[in-house]
Amino acid sequence: MKPLSEQDHYEVLEVARDASGEGVERAYRLAHGTYTDDSLAGYSVLSNADAAAIRERIETAYRVISDAESRRAYDASLRAVDDTPEPPRPSPEEQVQAVLELEVPEAVVSGIEPFEEFEEEPGGAFDGARLRRSRMRRGLELDDVARVTKVSSTYLRFLEEERFEELPARVYVRGFITLYAGCVGLDAQSVAEDYMRRFDSQSISPGRRGAPS
Numbered sequence: 001m002k003p004l005s006e007q008d009h010y011e012v013l014e015v016a017r018d019a020s021g022e023g024v025e026r027a028y029r030l031a032h033g034t035y036t037d038d039s040l041a042g043y044s045v046l047s048n049a050d051a052a053a054i055r056e057r058i059e060t061a062y063r064v065i066s067d068a069e070s071r072r073a074y075d076a077s078l079r080a081v082d083d084t085p086e087p088p089r090p091s092p093e094e095q096v097q098a099v100l101e102l103e104v105p106e107a108v109v110s111g112i113e114p115f116e117e118f119e120e121e122p123g124g125a126f127d128g129a130r131l132r133r134s135r136m137r138r139g140l141e142l143d144d145v146a147r148v149t150k151v152s153s154t155y156l157r158f159l160e161e162e163r164f165e166e167l168p169a170r171v172y173v174r175g176f177i178t179l180y181a182g183c184v185g186l187d188a189q190s191v192a193e194d195y196m197r198r199f200d201s202q203s204i205s206p207g208r209r210g211a212p213s
Helices: 009-013 021-034 048-066 068-082 092-100 128-137 142-149 153-161 170-183 188-200
Strands: none
Touching: 009 021, 009 048, 021 048, 048 068, 128 153, 128 170, 142 153, 142 170, 153 170, 170 188
16 A cells, blocks of 8 residues: 555545545544544554554544545646656667666676686687687686676576577667676677677577567
């Protein structure tokens, strides 16, 4: 239930917005009687001050909706609030851009040199296995990358395992792979372009993919 301060007058009296005058009157008398000083309903639960505040709220609600003219004005104000459109949600592209603008802490990617004996051959494809090797050479767990990039460790694992059918829409995958590459010290743009070619080559219906939850 909403806090009393957030309830509209109808909710305070516990009546529908189309309640008749008789219905409003009955609801008012019931609500008012519940919070009188000698009522057992709030005994040992509400202080006298709390009960008085509730009674005042009930009185205000009743005064407004028991009078036809003030009720019409109040109803109009409620409709105006109900009709206020929600702010537009950012597009998938905007959401990804917001993630890409997150700064990767230097402490995560600096000072951890790859082992020379495990250096990759130049020109190799940036596939999931190579991404995983790059991460492991830097001593990073998937949870470490997830914490920095804000990308679910589940999706990061799907990137490494190239489980393309489990990944969301293309725009998200490109954002994820760009963040992943930057976090493990790779050239993000080169990795993203290479990986997305592999992603695009898969014959998976775009309709099966959606925005990540």
